[in-house]
Amino acid sequence: MPGPLSPDMPTRALRAAALAFAALAAGAAAALLAEAATQDGLHGWDVVRTVLIFATTAWLAWGAAGAFAGLAPRRRRAAPVPLVMPHPPTVVLVPVCNEDPVATFARIAAMDGSIRAAGLTVDIAVLSDTQDPAAAQRERDAFARLLAETGGAGRLFYRRRTDNRGRKAGNIEEFIRTSGGAYRFAVILDADSLMEGETIRQMIARMQADPRLGLLQTLPKVIAARSLFGRAMQFSAAFHAPVFARGLARMQGATGPFWGHNAIVRVRAFAESCGLPALSGPPPFGGHILSHDYVEAALLARAGWKVELDETIEGSYEEGPDNILAHARRDRRWCQGNLQHARLLTAPGLAPWSRFVFFQGIFAYLASLLWAGFLVASIAATVTAPPPDYFPEPYQLFPVFPSDRTKEIITLAIGIVGLLVLPKFSILGSAALSGRARGFGGRARAAGSVMVEILLSSVLAPLMLAYQSRAVLQVLSGRDGGWPANQRGEGRLSLRASLGAGFWILALGALSLAAVKAVAPALTVWLLPVCLPMLAAPLLIWATSHPLGGGLFTTPDETDPAPVIRAFHAWHARWTAPAQETVAFDAAA
Amino acid sequence: MSAERIIDPETALAIEATHWAPPAAPLDMPRQVLEQAPRHEGVLAWLMRLLRPVQHG
Numbered sequence: 336m337p338g339p340l341s342p343d344m345p346t347r348a349l350r351a352a353a354l355a356f357a358a359l360a361a362g363a364a365a366a367l368l369a370e371a372a373t374q375d376g377l378h379g380w381d382v383v384r385t386v387l388i389f390a391t392t393a394w395l396a397w398g399a400a401g402a403f404a405g406l407a408p409r410r411r412r413a414a415p416v417p418l419v420m421p422h423p424p425t426v427v428l429v430p431v432c433n434e435d436p437v438a439t440f441a442r443i444a445a446m447d448g449s450i451r452a453a454g455l456t457v458d459i460a461v462l463s464d465t466q467d468p469a470a471a472q473r474e475r476d477a478f479a480r481l482l483a484e485t486g487g488a489g490r491l492f493y494r495r496r497t498d499n500r501g502r503k504a505g506n507i508e509e510f511i512r513t514s515g516g517a518y519r520f521a522v523i524l525d526a527d528s529l530m531e532g533e534t535i536r537q538m539i540a541r542m543q544a545d546p547r548l549g550l551l552q553t554l555p556k557v558i559a560a561r562s563l564f565g566r567a568m569q570f571s572a573a574f575h576a577p578v579f580a581r582g583l584a585r586m587q588g589a590t591g592p593f594w595g596h597n598a599i600v601r602v603r604a605f606a607e608s609c610g611l612p613a614l615s616g617p618p619p620f621g622g623h624i625l626s627h628d629y630v631e632a633a634l635l636a637r638a639g640w641k642v643e644l645d646e647t648i649e650g651s652y653e654e655g656p657d658n659i660l661a662h663a664r665r666d667r668r669w670c671q672g673n674l675q676h677a678r679l680l681t682a683p684g685l686a687p688w689s690r691f692v693f694f695q696g697i698f699a700y701l702a703s704l705l706w707a708g709f710l711v712a713s714i715a716a717t718v719t720a721p722p723p724d725y726f727p728e729p730y731q732l733f734p735v736f737p738s739d740r741t742k743e744i745i746t747l748a749i750g751i752v753g754l755l756v757l758p759k760f761s762i763l764g765s766a767a768l769s770g771r772a773r774g775f776g777g778r779a780r781a782a783g784s785v786m787v788e789i790l791l792s793s794v795l796a797p798l799m800l801a802y803q804s805r806a807v808l809q810v811l812s813g814r815d816g817g818w819p820a821n822q823r824g825e826g827r828l829s830l831r832a833s834l835g836a837g838f839w840i841l842a843l844g845a846l847s848l849a850a851v852k853a854v855a856p857a858l859t860v861w862l863l864p865v866c867l868p869m870l871a872a873p874l875l876i877w878a879t880s881h882p883l884g885g886g887l888f889t890t891p892d893e894t895d896p897a898p899v900i901r902a903f904h905a906w907h908a909r910w911t912a913p914a915q916e917t918v919a920f921d922a923a924a
Numbered sequence: 925m926s927a928e929r930i931i932d933p934e935t936a937l938a939i940e941a942t943h944w945a946p947p948a949a950p951l952d953m954p955r956q957v958l959e960q961a962p963r964h965e966g967v968l969a970w971l972m973r974l975l976r977p978v979q980h981g
Contacts, residue, residue, distance in 0.1 A: 426946070458946070460946045478944065482944075488943055489943070492944060492945060492946040493940070493944045493945075494944065494945050494946060495940070508953055510946065511951055511953050512950060512953050513946070513948060513949075513950055514946040514947055514948065514949050514950075514951075515949065515951030515953070516949030516951040517946070517947045518949075602951070603951075606951045606952065606953045607953075607954070609953070609956070610953040610954050610955045610956050611955075611956065611958075612955045612956060612957070612958055612959075614959065615959060630958070678959070679958055681960060682957075682958045682959070682960075683957060683958075683960060
């Protein structure tokens, strides 16, 4: 087992700079608010909202610092790391649970072809946790067809657990316990992941070249989005995420992240370090660890293994949620998983940075509640403020009017909006200068896409805040959300379903607006940016689940799909085509 | 003609075959310790220890 890891000087310096930037920005925001709020004297609510604005601004500034840290491109490698042949035995793991078997096995067929074309001998194991007997039968049928059509017996495997204890982490663990000794490296994917054979080749070479590297995480690009919401996320993942990820990689150093899929692990390191125990007590805080990937990354680092993120590795793909409801469902699971990490903040032997990563994950969800708390505190401060005293001195001849606080508040608002949009505009500027914008339809179209994405995410922010706050409150009140199966490809929502899902947000927005209008009419206009999208929640949920025309949100993988994506579409079309067409396809082949 | 054309894929049911399973090569995966052992003494005992008179000599 390797010795403990300690961050190098550049990593330490970058972390310190990012923390200092976040503290400075938060301090400035708190000072501005305190100055504006205490003009009429210091009151309890002023203290509360000053503390809240400090915490929320620190969080925003920390995110912005990550983006700024990633703006400078990486220094180019002299040459890609060569693969030494014969390469170590490697397996691609595809955990599935109630997925569409045709799409899943079409991806596997495409990857199998791509892997062989890259000159690799790599096995692929489908690890099924599907419990429904009919769905399991469909998986078996699809796998039999996959074997028959690819000649994959001996390199493509399928096994199903009847007891899906530990969910995905337990599924992988069971494979390692029974078959891990046969492989040196394992590429862990999700059911909706796709990876080029050349990418896997490059990852094996990187693991081969660095014996201390325990896990190498790629930045998967989102593909196959159709709706406005999905395509905006897909664009954001292709355009903004590489810069954010580069900043993250620089900040995390060798204590990098694991996102649970589209990564390669050293099987021995994973087996030695990542056997996860169930936490004492019942869910949501006890029981099986829900967000296992962050914990596995922390445990690898605890054992002295390097965990690295490399956003420059191309050919790694995943699919994303195509509407707000699917996103909120996934986020509910992530929320519970991240808040559960509170139990692990004091886990023995963890690197300080791993603890900080847990803290970040927890804070990412608490931030929504803090923003909501800030709004409530601001209203309460206005309602409970004493009436202005125009004649504070006895025998005063002229009245003293309270000074206007609008300037400070507007400066504060501009600062906060700046922290949100400046990283994105910086990324746009950098992409325009470096020529990266060409892949996104050119500078003008990329700029248009960035503007619309900012507008859309601003309009949807109150909805996300509502969903996230509800999720946090549910978890804090002890409600276990479980692990609902992914509903991929559900896409378009009906107006009725959108109304059903978003009515509570509409009602909350209407109630908030009515209450504010009654108790603090002066604040009504300030609350409109939050309350109007809430009033339109069902409409927004419905509209964003539908496709968008106009050529916005173009990504390079859309205009020129990678070979493995094209192969997946070909396999999928073949397996979903009527039988006669398939026979004609066979005959033509 | 490939196998699935002879066996109608619409009606045939695949049976999980032994060669479908990944190779058997067990590897130990020890459970990691993530939680500190609970301290049975409690806060009261800790406070009492603080209040204990210092022994000189």
